[in-house]
Amino acid sequence: MSNQLRGACIFGQSGGPTSVINASAYGVIRAALDAECITKVYGAAHGIKGVLEDKLYVMDEEDPKELELLLHTPSSELGSCRYKIADPEKDDSDYKRILEIFKKYNVRYFFYNGGNDSMDTCNKISRYMESVGYECRVMGVPKTIDNDLFGTDHCPGFASAAKYIATSCMEINKDARVYDNGMIEFGSGPDLIYLPEYDFDMDRFYADVEKIYAKNGKVLIAVSEGIHYADGSFVSEAKTSATDGFGHAQLGGLASLLASLLQQRTGAKVRGIELSLLQRCGAHLASQTDIDEAYGAGKEAVLQAVNGVSGKMVAFKRDTVDGKYVCRFVLLPLDSVANYEKKVPLEWINDEHNGLKKEFIDYVLPLIQGEPKLPLENSLPRYARLKKVLAK
Numbered sequence: 001m002s003n004q005l006r007g008a009c010i011f012g013q014s015g016g017p018t019s020v021i022n023a024s025a026y027g028v029i030r031a032a033l034d035a036e037c038i039t040k041v042y043g044a045a046h047g048i049k050g051v052l053e054d055k056l057y058v059m060d061e062e063d064p065k066e067l068e069l070l071l072h073t074p075s076s077e078l079g080s081c082r083y084k085i086a087d088p089e090k091d092d093s094d095y096k097r098i099l100e101i102f103k104k105y106n107v108r109y110f111f112y113n114g115g116n117d118s119m120d121t122c123n124k125i126s127r128y129m130e131s132v133g134y135e136c137r138v139m140g141v142p143k144t145i146d147n148d149l150f151g152t153d154h155c156p157g158f159a160s161a162a163k164y165i166a167t168s169c170m171e172i173n174k175d176a177r178v179y180d181n182g183m184i185e186f187g188s189g190p191d192l193i194y195l196p197e198y199d200f201d202m203d204r205f206y207a208d209v210e211k212i213y214a215k216n217g218k219v220l221i222a223v224s225e226g227i228h229y230a231d232g233s234f235v236s237e238a239k240t241s242a243t244d245g246f247g248h249a250q251l252g253g254l255a256s257l258l259a260s261l262l263q264q265r266t267g268a269k270v271r272g273i274e275l276s277l278l279q280r281c282g283a284h285l286a287s288q289t290d291i292d293e294a295y296g297a298g299k300e301a302v303l304q305a306v307n308g309v310s311g312k313m314v315a316f317k318r319d320t321v322d323g324k325y326v327c328r329f330v331l332l333p334l335d336s337v338a339n340y341e342k343k344v345p346l347e348w349i350n351d352e353h354n355g356l357k358k359e360f361i362d363y364v365l366p367l368i369q370g371e372p373k374l375p376l377e378n379s380l381p382r383y384a385r386l387k388k389v390l391a392k
Contacts (some may be wrong), residue, residue: 005135007108008039009302010051011059012044013076014083014114014121015143017281018157019164020115020294022077022384024141026070027262027298028111029059031081035306038109042391048112048121054098056105056391071291072374074283077384085121088128090344095128096367102129103134105391109137109305113298115144115155116339119313123334125309140313140334143294145280150340151332152315156294159367163290164282165275166368169220172273176218196226197344197354200235205258206265208354213266218222225254284381288370293327300329313337325366 011028013021019346025043032041044050057078059067070077085094101107121141126138142149147158169190191212194200212219221238227235236254259272297314304312312331319326348360375382 004037005108005137005306005308006039007106007136008040008042009038009109009111010042010044010056010102010105010107011078011111012047012050013078013080013115013143014047014112014118015080016115016145016280017074017076017080017144018145018280019074019160019286020156020290021075021143022070022073023291023294024113024143024156024298025077026067027295027300028113028141028302029067029070030296031299031302032109033060033113035302037306038302040105042105042107043078043388045388047081047083047114047118048085049081049083050079050276051101052102054101056101057386057388058391061094061389062386063257063327066384066386069375069382072286072372072381073383074281077386078388082117084117084164085124088124092128098125099129099132101136101346102134108135109139111139111141111298111301111305113141113143115142115146115149116337116341118143119149119334120338122313123311123338126334129137130311137305137308137310138334139310140337141301142313142315146314148342149313149315150337150342152313152329152337153318153369154295154316156290159290159293159364160282160286162281162364163287163368164279164285167285168275168278169222173220174352175375176220191216191221191353193222193356194227194354195224195344195349196228197346197349200227201230202235202261208352209262210266213268221258223254223258227254241321284374286372287368288372289327289367291372292370296327296329304331311335353380 009032011025015024029041032038041059043059045055045057048057088095110125112118119296122138122140129136129138142152142155143157144155145157145161147155173190192208209219209221225236229235236257255272255274259270263270293316300314309331311334313334315330315332317328317330319328348357350357
């Protein structure tokens with residue numbers, strides 16, 4: 001494949017947003033605007049759906065200062081989607097439409113920002129374009145607060161969510177100790193932590209809680225929405241309420257359910273607090289390290305594509321230099337990442353399966369470092385205000 005490839009690029013965002021996903025967007029857009037061989041930079045409205053619907057924003061026409069504000073703007077500024085395209089061997093109608101749009105705008109670079117399923121979309125488009133002989137360099141940019149993308153040490157968005165949860169936990173922990181007694185069931189906390197890596201046992205849960213409550217008079221409990229019983233069924237009340245566009249269960253209501261059960265069993269005052277969307281849009285508590293790495297991942301995707309690379313995802317490799325944490329970019333084949341899910345290492349979970357060991361703290365602490373200098377307007381966050389001019 002020749003390194004010299006001139007043409008336009010499209011960047012799209014997919015899946016659930018994070019507080020730093022737009023930092024990756026800025027990394028891609030800024031690097032693409034600066035690349036001589038990229039003739040036009042488009043942003044897809046609502047991910048791949050924007051490509052299919054021919055709804056593309058012309059990023060060249062945006063104010064550079066507004067684009068820079070993407071570094072501190074949460075959520076997916078170009079809009080997201082949860083749209084699963086079929087295997088091209090079974091149904092190639094979407095791919096024919098994508099190719100039609102690519103040819104219309106002379107798109108030779110495609111960058112897609114998302115998680116496992118988004119990397120699957122990226123991989124399928126890459127393979128299809130290669131199969132029909134249309135030269136287009138396709139690169140995946142990682143994103144997920146779940147930190148479950150295979151092959152990368154961590155993902156943009158995870159660190160800021162972890163920092164938000166840790167801070168909220170500390171604040172709630174202080175609040176929980178205002179009165180003489182009481183119990184708090186919370187979406188994150190230091191006393192007990194339950195993850196889906198191990199089967200959940202309600203009787204054991206009761207015993208864990210009652211042991212700490214008897215000793216301290218208070219309990220702060222962290223529970224993942226994904227916890228499940230030995231038979232695979234979710235503990236959450238909403239386990240069958242809905243699925244997203246990729247067929248994954250949409251979970252919710254777990255905190256309220258467990259709070260109600262504990263209150264009935266103990267008679268204590270119990271509160272269930274769900275972080276839900278707050279943990280993924282708390283840009284005011286973002287990690288500067290996370291912002292820098294998210295931006296860097298987007299920029300790296302463009303630099304690699306311009307140099308002839310395609311069919312890869314930018315991943316993170318952890319290193320230590322002079323005793324300090326360093327993140328290096330590496331490239332992974334898209335088909336090695338798509339639809340694979342990384343779990344929390346079992347060796348990080350304690351023997352009782354209700355807490356995390358020091359190894360997890362050592363892993364996450366370097367990632368949450370740094371406080372961003374947030375742009376403000378009237379003492380409130382000043383987010384990017386894009387014109388979003390549609391391509392014609």
